[in-house]
Amino acid sequence: MQYETRRLPRLMVAAAVVAVLAACDGGDTTTSAAAPAAPPPPQVTVQPVAMADVPVAQEYAGRTQGAREVQVRARVTGILLERTYQEGQTVQQGDLLFRIDPQPFRVRLDAAEAGLQQARATLQQAQRNWNRIDELWKSRTISASTHDDARAALDLARASVAAAEAEVESARIDLGYTSVEAPLSGVTSLEDLPEGSLVGTGAGDSLLATITQLDPIHVVFSLPEAEQMRERVLLESGKASRIEEQGRVPVDVVFGDGSVHAQEGWVxxxxxxxxxxxxxxxxxxxxxxxxxRLLPGQFVRVRVKGLVRNDVAVIPDKALMQGPQGPFVYVVDAEGKAQARPVQTGALVEDGRIVEGGLAEGDTVITEGVIKVRPGAPVQAAPPAEAAETPASEEAQG
Incomplete structure (x- = not known):
């Protein structure tokens, strides 16, 4: 009996411990059995699809070249006395560039003018002689031979005057060639012959400088054949139209750093x-x-404008996803769920990417938050303005 009395407290303690453990296990079971709360639908930014006429600009690689490049050459032989400009300077049409020694040509002009005076004196004498002979011929006091000789002498004197006048004009032109002027406005090159050189009129000794016209300047580029054919099909089918300014196709020139030349050009x-x-x-x-700002030989991008795609949709490029079957976008259906929609894409324009097919007027495209979307799952859609205000309001509350 004494042994059982001593054993009883121990049994009671053990029973109490078991009861406590059971109570703890029962609480855990209740907690684990509780179902977790469902996460809210992801918030996304959406944009309704609107069909419109969209301008399209196409860019091509190009290279600049001077609109005109003219070689300045000597047209008479002589000593090059002076160059009147700084190499690389911009000159205007008609500016004096070089002076060739004019003295020999002045002497030749003086001689030609003296020869002209002599020919005119001879003509006057022949004219007076003819007048006398002709009067005598009418009275039949001289022979026909004498009359014919006087007539021939008059004609020869007239021809001599004409030849002398041509010689004077030639000498005057050559004297003018000793002052070499700019044939057009542009930028000069390095001189080819220094001052004091003997210049001539041959291919090897007549080149003095080169002038390149920079305003306006030409930009040469190439159009891919396939792209031109595609554009022609679009124009003929009415899916595109061409807007020209004063009958010309406008272009912009884009530099390597992305900046655009201030003046618009044309093809x-x-x-x-x-x-x-x-x-x-x-x-x-x-x-x-x-x-x-544009210099010859410069590589640039030529942006050809004027083409308009008719009745197409434009969406942000970031809304496009790439799948095994090609590009697609997520649209929000009437139940507020995201659905994948395959699309056919076109050119990249200023406001996004042209969609050739797959979307219709009024479709709602998810443009931001696409990474959080699952096909068929509900989303919380908001237009761009509202989506931009939501983070700001949350930050203000915090």
Whole structure:
């Protein structure tokens, strides 16, 4: 009996411990059985699809070249006395560039003018002689031979005067050639012959300098044949139209840093055939260049404008996703769920990417938050303005 009395407290303690453990296990079971709360639908930014006429600009690689490049050459032989400009200077048409020693040509002009005076004196004498002979001939006091000789002498004197006048004009022109003027406005090159050189009229000793016209300047570029054919199909089918300014196709010139030349140019030439070596069509644009920012030989991008795509949709490029079957976008259906929609994309324009097919007027496209979207799952859609205000309001509350 004493042993059982001593054992009883121990049994009671053990029972109490078991009861406590059971209570703890029961609480955990209740907690684990509770279902977790469902996450809210992701918030996304949406944009309704609106069909409109969209201007399209196409860019091509191009290279600049002077609108005109003229070689300044000597037209008479002589000593080059002076160069009147600084090399690399911009000159205007008619500016004096070089002086060739004029003295020999002045002497030749003086001699030609003296010869002209002599010929005119001879003509006057022949005219007076003819007048006398003709009167005698009418009275039949001289022979026909004498009359004919007087007439021939008069005609010869007149011809001599004409030849002398031509000689004077030639000498005057050569004297004028000793002052070499700029044939056009442009930028001068390095001189080819220094002052004091003997210049001539041959190919090897007549070149004095070169002038390149920079305003306007030409930009040469090539149009891919396939792209031109596609544009022609769009124009003929009515899916595109061409807007020209004063009958010309406008262009912008884009520099390597992305900046755009201040003056707009236009296309003035397109080849009538395709280059078989490159499969491209050669074209040229004329661009005003008053500040000479464009220089010959410069690589630029030519942005050809004037093409308009008719009745197409434009969406932000970031809304496009790429899948195994090609590009697609997420649209929000009538139940507020995101659905994948395959699309056919077109050119990249200022406001986004043209969608050729797959979207209709009034469709709601998800443009931001696409990474959080699952096909068929509900989303919380907001237009761009509202979506931009939501983070700001949350930050203010915080």
């Amino acid at each position: 003035d030439f397109t080849a009538s055939g395709v280059d078989p070596a490159t499969g491209t069509i050669r074209a040229r644009a004329v661009v005003p260049n008053p500040d000479h």
